[in-house]
Amino acid sequence: MQFFIGGAVVGFLLIPVVMGMCRLFGLYSCVRECQSHVFTLFGKVIGTIDKPGLQFPVKHFGPRAILIPFFGKKYIVDTGLRQHYLRSQMVNSEEGTPMGVGIWYEMQVKNPVSYLFINANPDGSLQANVTSSTISTLSNLEMEKMLEDRHSLSRTVRQTVSPLSEQWGYQLGSVYIRKVEFTDFHMVQNITEKVVKRLVQVTSAMKQDGDNRVGLIKSETAFKVSQKMAEAAAARPSIVGNALNEIAQQDPEVLDTVLEVMEVENLLASGASIDILPDSSNVLVQLGDRSNSQKTTKSTPSRDTVEAIRVQRDR
Numbered sequence: 001m002q003f004f005i006g007g008a009v010v011g012f013l014l015i016p017v018v019m020g021m022c023r024l025f026g027l028y029s030c031v032r033e034c035q036s037h038v039f040t041l042f043g044k045v046i047g048t049i050d051k052p053g054l055q056f057p058v059k060h061f062g063p064r065a066i067l068i069p070f071f072g073k074k075y076i077v078d079t080g081l082r083q084h085y086l087r088s089q090m091v092n093s094e095e096g097t098p099m100g101v102g103i104w105y106e107m108q109v110k111n112p113v114s115y116l117f118i119n120a121n122p123d124g125s126l127q128a129n130v131t132s133s134t135i136s137t138l139s140n141l142e143m144e145k146m147l148e149d150r151h152s153l154s155r156t157v158r159q160t161v162s163p164l165s166e167q168w169g170y171q172l173g174s175v176y177i178r179k180v181e182f183t184d185f186h187m188v189q190n191i192t193e194k195v196v197k198r199l200v201q202v203t204s205a206m207k208q209d210g211d212n213r214v215g216l217i218k219s220e221t222a223f224k225v226s227q228k229m230a231e232a233a234a235a236r237p238s239i240v241g242n243a244l245n246e247i248a249q250q251d252p253e254v255l256d257t258v259l260e261v262m263e264v265e266n267l268l269a270s271g272a273s274i275d276i277l278p279d280s281s282n283v284l285v286q287l288g289d290r291s292n293s294q295k296t297t298k299s300t301p302s303r304d305t306v307e308a309i310r311v312q313r314d315r
Contacts, residue, residue: 026069029055034080036112039065041072045113050079077112081173084127090183091135093143100181103134103157106173107165115169122168126161130175133160138177150177 022028029037029049036050039057041064049055057065068074084107088100107126109115119125137156138146146153158175165172182188248255 024069026057026065026074029057029074031055034078036077036079036109038075038077038112038116039068039072040075041068045117046072048112050112075112075116077109077115079109079112081106081108083107085178086127086131086134088181088183089131089134091138091146092140093146094140095143097143097187098183099143099146100179100183101134101138101177102179102181103130103154103175104178105130105158105161105175108171108173109169110166110171111169113169114167119168122170125168126165126170126172129161129164130157133157134177136160147180150180153177 031037031049031052031054033052035052036048037055038048039046039061046064046068047061049057049060057068061068083104085102085104087102089103091099091101093099115122134157137153137160141153154176157177158172161175162172182191244255244258247258
């Protein structure tokens, strides 16, 4: 039992030592996700391992892999997707307006060997290349195009930067101009005032257009109503005439009575004055002869008076 415990303790102590010695002599290499191991021997690149997991250089490069820890070197390169944002890159529009541009881009190492040995500072060089391409693409453009056509301008910047970035081992991903801002404070105030005034003008124009439309609708409605009323008024005599014709065909006496009632109503509604003469008088009364003429009585007839006149006439 004591022998077993002692062997276990010795094993736990020896295993890390043995693993460390194997790692020191380069017998194995642990490659992580989004990593690439570049091996050099006597100043020359002998190979690259980018498959994740526990890898054995001897299997890939043969017996010369044993010499790497003594006469070579192992480089670990991160091949994951990286993002970078450049703020306030100064450009001038065609009108001479100073503007600040923010550009965002993605990059990923696709060729670790070129990344390590072609350029001493590939990150700084790529950033400088993106900056210079952005400035050269956006400078002397119309302000309207610079503010509105950011998608096409972003593609232009990417096409300009990609060939040179590939020489440095990079693969350039998305490039996007995220922000275009004015750097002059007074210009910002002037633009804000113009925008406010323009909004006021547009609001006033919309309100006036609404009032005009409402007035047009009202006038069209009034025209249609008056037209329908005129049509109704024009149709009334025809309807009344047809009704009277039907009454005359059925009972003429009823028609005479209706006409008399209508005549009396019109006489009452007119407010006209009438001259009343005695029924037995056979003397012609001349209104112009004051000495021989009889004075006529003028008054507005009442309903009883008109009825008496009608009865007397029937007799």
